[in-house]
Amino acid sequence: MTIRVNLDVMLAKRRMSVGEFAERIGITPANVSVLKNGRAKAIRFSTLDRICAVLECQPGDVLEWDGGADDGTSAFGDAG
Secondary structure, three states: OOEEEOHHHHHHHHOOOHHHHHHHHOOOHHHHHHHHOOOOOOOOHHHHHHHHHHHOOOHHHHEEEOOOOOOOEOOOOOEO
16 A cells, blocks of 8 residues: 555544544544554545544645555556
8 A cells, every 4th residue: 555544643642542533533443443554445535524623634644655556556556
């Protein structure tokens, strides 16, 4: 995955638990875990908006592009 999710860092900075965060943004703690662990394949803009509102941050504070795919494909699914 070329997009890194820095939710764990932001939650630590805000001293907020996963449970509290999940409740405040309206998703399950399990789905927060999927986001935190980089297993999510997509995120809705409405969810990203709530994340940023609750954490009082910008999308770039939560999401970071690391510059390369680890599976040998581009972001569009084709080789190279």
